[in-house]
Structure formats: structure tokens, C-alpha cells
């Protein structure tokens with residue numbers, strides 16, 4: 001996809017992440033395509049999706065641009081978001097418009113470096129590249145390595161960012177001030193107000209997943225909050 005057109009299309013907009021792994025109740029490309037359709041009706045400008053089947057199904061029903069990734073675990077490697085050329089080639093063949101890949105500085109034992117993966121995408125496709133990072137330095141390094149967009153996806157997930165605030169609005173703000181490469185606010189954004197705040201702090205667009213497309217987690221948040229109150233009420237009566 002043409003970079004200028006894509007960036008204009010998503011500027012100040014919501015990208016909905018529609019993902020359900022095999023252990024989740026809504027796993028399956030039919031469910032994810034329906035989720036994406038609902039997201040489109042609600043105004044989403046783009047969909048982030050995991051895996052060839054989901055990407056193809058979502059593209060067909062929504063015709064929205066797709067940020068594609070493949071979550072793949074490799075032995076002894078902490079990198080699982082599009083870790084190697086194998087997943088990249090599958091995403092190119094599936095028709096992803098943007099390829100999201102881990103751009104952290106974590107070890108990649110026996111895998112290609114980030115620079116090699118970027119070169120491979122440039123040579124073999126027109127896909128744009130979204131670098132998923134967890135720290136400010138990783139964001140700047142990803143820009144220098146040549147990604148088209150930087151996303152804060154992995155803040156609070158890498159071992160060295162476990163204590164970051166969530167959502168990581170300070171990271172979004174710092175990166176947006178430091179670079180002209182578009183910063184995508186992603187990870188643990190739970191409310192419309194947080195999404196709007198991310199835009200105010202300089203994010204080019206916002207990705208929301210769980211709060212929209214993982215109903216089992218949203219349900220649990222309601223249940224937990226209600227339980228806290230019922231427990232408190234019960235105690236005050238004793």
C-alpha cells in the first residue's frame with residue numbers, strides 16, 4: 001500500500017485489533033471476521049490481525065487495510081511477534097498491507113536480525129512495516145533501522161518493562177516528541193478517554209484490542225469489580 005495514503009487514512013483514527021488465540025472462546029476466522037465487521041460499523045479505519053486465515057477472512061469482508069502479524073513461539077526465543085522471514089513471507093502472501101514485527105532489542109537466537117527482516121520485506125513486497133517496541137530507546141532504534149511506524153505494543157510485556165504504567169502514555173508522548181515517524185499508541189488502552197488522550201499526546205493512531213474484542217476479559221473486569229463491592233457490603237453488615 002502507498003505509504004502516504006495509508007498514513008493519511010489512519011491519522012487520528014482507531015485501529016481495532018481482532019485477535020483470538022486457540023485457547024480463547026472466539027478463536028476462528030469466522031468470529032474474527034464478524035468482530036472486524038462490527039469494528040468497521042463502529043468506525044475503525046484499519047484492523048490489526050494475527051495469522052493467515054484471520055487476515056484473509058477479515059480483508060474479504062471489510063476491505064479495510066490490515067496490519068498483519070503472526071504470533072509464533074520459537075524455542076529459547078522471547079521474540080514471538082513475526083519473528084522470522086517465514087512468518088513475513090506468509091503475511092506477504094496473505095495480503096497484509098502492513099507487517100507488524102517485534103522491534104525490541106531482545107535476543108533472537110538463531111534468527112535474522114531486525115535489519116535483515118526489514119530488508120527482506122522491502123525487497124519482496126510493498127508492505128509497510130510497523131515496529132513493535134517496549135522502550136523509548138527501542139523506538140528510536142526501530143526508526144533508525146527503517147520501520148515506517150512505531151507501535152508501543154510491547155511496553156509492560158518485555159522483562160525490563162514490567163513496572164511501566166499502563167497504558168504507557170508517557171512513552172507515547174516521549175516518542176512522538178522525539179521523532180517524525182508516526183507513533184501508534186497500543187497496549188492496554190481500556191477506555192475511549194485513554195484513546196483520545198493518546199492522540200492528544202501525539203500518537204498518529206490508536207490500536208485497541210482486548211477492550212473491544214476479548215469479551216471474556218472485559219466480562220471478568222466487570223465481575224471482579226462487582227465482587228469487590230459485594231464483598232465490602234457483606235463485611236459492613238457483619
Ligand SMILES: CC(=O)N[C@H](C=O)[C@@H](O)[C@H](O)[C@H](O)COP(=O)(O)O
Nearest residue numbers: 017153157187188189208209210211
Ligand atoms: C503483547 C501482545 O502480544 N500484544 C498483541 C499484539 O498484537 C495483542 O495480543 C494485543 O491484543 C494488541 O497489542 C492490542 O493490545 P490490547 O489488547 O491491550 O488493546
